[in-house]
Each structure stands twice: as structure tokens, then as C-alpha cells.
Amino acid sequence: MTYIVKDECxxxxxxxxxxxxxxxxFYEGENMLVINPDxxxxxxxCEPECPIDAIVSDDDPALKDKEKWLSLNDKYSRxxxxxxxxxDPMPDHKKFxxxxxxxxxxxxxxxxx
Numbered sequence: 631m632t633y634i635v636k637d638e639c640x641x642x643x644x645x646x647x648x649x650x651x652x653x654x655x656f657y658e659g660e661n662m663l664v665i666n667p668d669x670x671x672x673x674x675x676c677e678p679e680c681p682i683d684a685i686v687s688d689d690d691p692a693l694k695d696k697e698k699w700l701s702l703n704d705k706y707s708r709x710x711x712x713x714x715x716x717x718d719p720m721p722d723h724k725k726f727x728x729x730x731x732x733x734x735x736x737x738x739x740x741x742x743x
Contacts, residue, residue, distance in 0.1 A: 631689050632667040633676060634703045637733050638684035639663055641726035642719060643742075647676035647685055649716040658713040658742030659706055661720060666707035667700065682727050710741045 639662040648656045648663070655669035656676075665676075665685070677685045686693055688700055726732065 631672045631687055632670040632700075632703075633665050633672065633674065633685055634667070634688050634693075634699045635662065635664050635684055636686065636693075636695075636699045637731070638682045638727075639680075640732035641729075641736050642682055642684070642723040643717075644681060644684075644719045644723065645713065645716045646679040646681065648713050650675045650679050651714070654712060654714040655707070656713050657707040657710040659710050660738040660740035660742055661736060662738075663713065663742075664703040664706045664710065667704050669707075706739070713742065 641661050643658075643662055645663065652673060652675070653669055653671050655666045657664050657666060667688075674687070677687070688696060693699070720726075
């Protein structure tokens with residue numbers, strides 16, 4: 631089992647989760663975060679910290695497109711920079727919090743800064 635970041639994070643990139651992670655397994659893209667599944671220790675402390683429910687366990691029965699999100703988290707955690715400190719969210723994040731299908735509309739492969 632591991633935790634993964636999914637669609638809700640895109641264009642929001644809230645980093646409350648990063649601050650509580652005991653193993654620093656978050657990685658930052660231009661407009662979202664991902665979790666390295668090999669580094670995640672399945673402690674679950676990050677999940678309740680996400681105010682938009684973008685983090686879930688990969689064994690959550692309600693998780694749609696499980697393989698897509700597992701693969702995305704794995705792939706980009708290997709190329710994006712590690713993030714271990716809380717940062718300001720994306721400037722217009724409130725505007726995107728309740729939007730759906732953000733991956734198709736906004737996902738960026740670019741690393742964060």
C-alpha cells in the first residue's frame with residue numbers, strides 16, 4: 631500500500647501535506663505534487679492534511695483510475711524535485727478547487743521550482 635496524489639491537486643498545489651511527511655516523499659511539479667510510492671511508508675499522516683482530498687490510499691475502493699495515478703506518481707517522483715517545506719499554494723487555487731477532470735485540462739510535466 632502507498633498513498634497517491636490525484637487530480638484534485640492540479641492547479642491548487644497546497645503543501646500542508648509536505649510539512650507532516652516524516653520521510654519527505656513528496657515531489658513538486660509545476661502545478662501539482664506527487665508521492666514516491668517506493669519512499670512512502672504508508673503512515674497516512676498526509677491524507678487528513680489535504681484540505682481538498684487530493685491524497686488517498688491506493689487501496690481506497692472509491693479511487694478511480696488507480697493505475698493511472700499510481701503510474702503518474704511513480705514516474706514524476708523520479709524526475710521532479712523533492713519538496714519538504716510548506717510553500718504558498720498556486721495563486722488562483724481557490725478558483726480550481728472544485729473543478730473536475732483537471733488532468734486533461736491542466737496537467738504539466740514541468741518540474742516545480
